[in-house]
Amino acid sequence: MTRRGKFARLDWQILLAALVLCGIGLLNVYSGTRVAGTAGMPPFVKQLIWIFLGVLAFFACYLTSDGFIEEVVWPVFWGVLAILVVVLVAGKARGGSQRWISLGAFNFQPSEFAKVAVVLVLARYFAGRYNPSGIGFGDTVPAIGLVILPFLLVALQPDLGTAGVFMIILVGMIVIACLKGRTLLLMGVAGALAVPCLWFVMKGYQKQRVLTFLDPERDPLGAGYHVIQSKIAVGSGGFLGKGYLHGTQGSLRFLPEQHTDFAFAVFAEEWGFVGALVLLALFLFLVYRGFYLASRSQDRFASFACGGLTVYFLAHIAINLSMVCGLFPVVGIPLPFVSYGGSSMLTNMMALGIMANLARSRFTFQGSGERSINA
Amino acid sequence: MTQRLRKREQDPLIAARVRVVQRVALGLFALLLGRLYWLQVVQHEHFRTLSENNRLRIRTIRAPRGQILDRKERPIAETQASFDLICSPIDVTDPEGEIRLLAEIVDFDPDETREKIRAAKKANPYSGITVARDLRFEQVSVVEFNREALPGFSVLVEAKRSYPYGTSFAHVLGYVGEVSRDELDQSDDEWLAMGDIVGKYGLERRMDEVLRGINGGRHVEVDAAGRDKRLVDEVPPRSGGIVHTTLDADIQKVAEEAMENRAGAVIAMVPKTGDILAFVSAPGFDPNVFSRGIRKNEWQALATDVRKPMQNKGLQGTYAPGSTVKPLVAMAALEEGIQDPKAIVRCPGYLQIGNRRFRCWREKGHGTVDMYKGIVQSCDVYFYTMGLRLGPDRIAKLEKDAGLGTITGIDLPGERSGLVPDTEWKRKVSKERWYDSERAILGIGQGAVHVTPLEMLAGYATLATGGEVMRPRIVRRIVPMDGSAKEIPIQPLRKLPWKPENVAFVRRALAGVVNDYGTGGAAKLPGIEVGGKTGTAQVAAVKGKMIKSGDLPYELRDHAWFVGFAPVADPEICVVAMLEHGGHGGSAAAPIVKAVMQEYFRAKQVAQAQEKK
Numbered sequence: 001m002t003r004r005g006k007f008a009r010l011d012w013q014i015l016l017a018a019l020v021l022c023g024i025g026l027l028n029v030y031s032g033t034r035v036a037g038t039a040g041m042p043p044f045v046k047q048l049i050w051i052f053l054g055v056l057a058f059f060a061c062y063l064t065s066d067g068f069i070e071e072v073v074w075p076v077f078w079g080v081l082a083i084l085v086v087v088l089v090a091g092k093a094r095g096g097s098q099r100w101i102s103l104g105a106f107n108f109q110p111s112e113f114a115k116v117a118v119v120l121v122l123a124r125y126f127a128g129r130y131n132p133s134g135i136g137f138g139d140t141v142p143a144i145g146l147v148i149l150p151f152l153l154v155a156l157q158p159d160l161g162t163a164g165v166f167m168i169i170l171v172g173m174i175v176i177a178c179l180k181g182r183t184l185l186l187m188g189v190a191g192a193l194a195v196p197c198l199w200f201v202m203k204g205y206q207k208q209r210v211l212t213f214l215d216p217e218r219d220p221l222g223a224g225y226h227v228i229q230s231k232i233a234v235g236s237g238g239f240l241g242k243g244y245l246h247g248t249q250g251s252l253r254f255l256p257e258q259h260t261d262f263a264f265a266v267f268a269e270e271w272g273f274v275g276a277l278v279l280l281a282l283f284l285f286l287v288y289r290g291f292y293l294a295s296r297s298q299d300r301f302a303s304f305a306c307g308g309l310t311v312y313f314l315a316h317i318a319i320n321l322s323m324v325c326g327l328f329p330v331v332g333i334p335l336p337f338v339s340y341g342g343s344s345m346l347t348n349m350m351a352l353g354i355m356a357n358l359a360r361s362r363f364t365f366q367g368s369g370e371r372s373i374n375a
Numbered sequence: 376m377t378q379r380l381r382k383r384e385q386d387p388l389i390a391a392r393v394r395v396v397q398r399v400a401l402g403l404f405a406l407l408l409g410r411l412y413w414l415q416v417v418q419h420e421h422f423r424t425l426s427e428n429n430r431l432r433i434r435t436i437r438a439p440r441g442q443i444l445d446r447k448e449r450p451i452a453e454t455q456a457s458f459d460l461i462c463s464p465i466d467v468t469d470p471e472g473e474i475r476l477l478a479e480i481v482d483f484d485p486d487e488t489r490e491k492i493r494a495a496k497k498a499n500p501y502s503g504i505t506v507a508r509d510l511r512f513e514q515v516s517v518v519e520f521n522r523e524a525l526p527g528f529s530v531l532v533e534a535k536r537s538y539p540y541g542t543s544f545a546h547v548l549g550y551v552g553e554v555s556r557d558e559l560d561q562s563d564d565e566w567l568a569m570g571d572i573v574g575k576y577g578l579e580r581r582m583d584e585v586l587r588g589i590n591g592g593r594h595v596e597v598d599a600a601g602r603d604k605r606l607v608d609e610v611p612p613r614s615g616g617i618v619h620t621t622l623d624a625d626i627q628k629v630a631e632e633a634m635e636n637r638a639g640a641v642i643a644m645v646p647k648t649g650d651i652l653a654f655v656s657a658p659g660f661d662p663n664v665f666s667r668g669i670r671k672n673e674w675q676a677l678a679t680d681v682r683k684p685m686q687n688k689g690l691q692g693t694y695a696p697g698s699t700v701k702p703l704v705a706m707a708a709l710e711e712g713i714q715d716p717k718a719i720v721r722c723p724g725y726l727q728i729g730n731r732r733f734r735c736w737r738e739k740g741h742g743t744v745d746m747y748k749g750i751v752q753s754c755d756v757y758f759y760t761m762g763l764r765l766g767p768d769r770i771a772k773l774e775k776d777a778g779l780g781t782i783t784g785i786d787l788p789g790e791r792s793g794l795v796p797d798t799e800w801k802r803k804v805s806k807e808r809w810y811d812s813e814r815a816i817l818g819i820g821q822g823a824v825h826v827t828p829l830e831m832l833a834g835y836a837t838l839a840t841g842g843e844v845m846r847p848r849i850v851r852r853i854v855p856m857d858g859s860a861k862e863i864p865i866q867p868l869r870k871l872p873w874k875p876e877n878v879a880f881v882r883r884a885l886a887g888v889v890n891d892y893g894t895g896g897a898a899k900l901p902g903i904e905v906g907g908k909t910g911t912a913q914v915a916a917v918k919g920k921m922i923k924s925g926d927l928p929y930e931l932r933d934h935a936w937f938v939g940f941a942p943v944a945d946p947e948i949c950v951v952a953m954l955e956h957g958g959h960g961g962s963a964a965a966p967i968v969k970a971v972m973q974e975y976f977r978a979k980q981v982a983q984a985q986e987k988k
Contacts, residue, residue, distance in 0.1 A: 132388065172396055175392055175395060175396055176389065176392045176393055176396060177392075178388050178389060178392055229429075231414060231422065232422050232425045232426050232429065233426070234411070234414045234415060234422070235414040235415060235418050235419060235421065235422025235423070235425075235426075236419070236422040236423045236425065236426035237415055237419075238415055238416070238419040238423065239415060239416055239419070248426060248429070248430045248596070249426060249429065249430075252429075252430055252596065252597065252598040252599060252604060253598050253599040254429050254430070254598075254599040268411070268415065272415060273411060273412065273415040273416055276411050276415065277408070277411075280404060280407060280408060280411075283404075284400075284401075284404050287397075287400050287404075288397065288400075291393050291394075291396065291397045291400070294389075294393050295389065295390040295393040295394070300386070300389070303386070303389050303393075307389075307393055307396065310396075311396060314396075314400050314403070318400075318403045318407070321407050322406075322407065322410075325407065325410045325411065325414060326410075326414075327406075327407075327410055
């Protein structure tokens, strides 16, 4: 009875949108890697397995009993922090930074999970400090402290892209969690002043990326190569695209990371402006649905968590697409559901499952009968 | 209960804040959409071009250069496939192992290759390195068999100019090389491009426009590593035209071998047509070395050799003719009617002019000498006398008419002319008049006179034809790319009004040189009457007592000449041999001419015998 009820109250729309995106991503992974000639399991099959595992993760999170997620937020948060420390000490270096731990056949990127953990812990914290006239500055400082810990651990890997996402999540959540306007302004000014300081903690290649973002032609075969080739891929796609499997930038490997971080470039080349429009519409739908769940939740923790996770999705989508279009420096942020990669797929599906779980829970308390939220 | 406490109706404040973030999201999506519109619709053409430039490359297919054939249609210059071992550094997985395996198959310098791979991996890993050139067929198949174990190495097939006779034809055929910046600027051939192979010297250069083909091209799709992925379209190359020559590879080889790598030149010609049968300048070089790209040290060795292997001595070297001019001086005396051939000159071994004594080569003298004996015994005193009687202008006129000191017009680039001095020349170089001593030595081909071996050959060919001067011809037929064959006709330059009895007399005397106990006995052939003249041209004036030339340092030794034709009655072949610092004409040069003639008549007999069958 309860089990059937849970399925009936599932927000199928958000899951379907994600699955359609996964399908598009899968086709795109095939196109982007069909000439890569990687030995062993082709990325297409791997990605299919990840999607399957992702759906399992979605339901694993969705089917937990009401309130369970809220209960385990703190242990999960400290657990993830511990794993980040382990990564920093004993992780696998790839591309100049330690982001990975090896789990048998699969490599794992715990910083992906850390983002979700941070959202949940902030939601829990702010839910406890909620004040109809707005949360004051004094209550905000510990929240910043909660973010700073994982931020520093990730920034030390170094992975400034992910670290940046933590900051965006923090900003998004303090807006949603109804900070006082004055406090918001104060923090905005402090943040603006902090940005230049970032320059001094960045590594050489990171500075290089920012500089080449400002002027890609300064190093067309080096740091600027990604951006230039990515823009060529997107631009050469034109209005209708070159056709599926007919892209040349990706299949001839002019485009690096063509199935992971630059998957959208391959997609935009083959499907053109029309295809990109459809993809953007799907993402917009996902984000809107997320915000809808956030604002309709009648539980503060659920509201903040849904809002925060939606901000998390939004940050990933916006940063990745901007990077591919040459509007943002190159950072290692994958496109949710579309980019190839297991950690990202599992994390995104779990986040989606958590959102669906929290959005469901309100009906239990409302007691107005079993009805779907999209009824 | 705690749950219930936190429960609330929809919080308007939270909803409002969420809407703020929602608007930010909408703004971001709008920005992205605008950017995509800009890239994909507005700027599409620009990026499409960049993408095409990325993926499409034009690969040149070099046109095979046309053949050069000898008179018997045998190729003496051709284009062949050459197999080079190429390394693509990016694909080398195990440099040590692959190099060790290769060392068992191919001869190359492992250390140099290792170093090259290391350097290229850093600098430009997509570039190709040539590890070894001209692999033999067995080596190619072993490399191909071991493909799996040699991922970074491959065999590249390239068209290479090849000269089957090696050094033999070096100076006639010349060599080819990559077109230079200057040649590219000067050429009006719109197809010629950087990296193309053009003729640099010899016939290769003179006939370049016939031999060079038109390159084809391949439009290929490449990946980011520059590797070919797919052929888009292809225009096949057009191979160059064919050049038929008058040269005879057999005679050429005999001539080259007879030189025994001594410095000098041998040229054989058919006097009636001017057809060049053989043209050797020694020492030569191997034009195949130039085809594969000459190395710096190899070039240095060629350029600094004192015997000048890069100079065509038959065409560009000028030498005092010595006694070889005597028949022409005699011819001048006869034509001018100033000397009866029967008239006697006494030779006591020297001729006294003023207070100087001009020696005859035969210290004890020749006694009484008429014109026949003068030529046969090469008596210097007789021809000092002729020199004095004729004077420079009359000698010069006949010699120039016969072809000495003039450009013969042979179809090879870089021909130089020698010098036949006359009064006009004398006036130009100094204000002084001709002294008797100078007039006398012109009679024996010393002094200011100097000629190229080709000019000397032309002079004797004129004697052989009885006054008809032909342009020496190497190219007899051209078949350009379009297949329209063009014959190059034989070209008479002028007909001299020489009296037949005078020509006959000189020819008889030349036959005597070889057959009548003269100085040229070494050129005697059984069954065929050879006529010719030796020459031993002094390089340094030796004062005082006679010193044998062989005792002098190499660069001061005499030049040895022999020029002749056969059969005397109706000459078919005319040959000149000149050895720089070679000593005596009779002993050094005459055997070379004999060998060349012998080969000519042997081949002729074989051909006749075959025809009879």
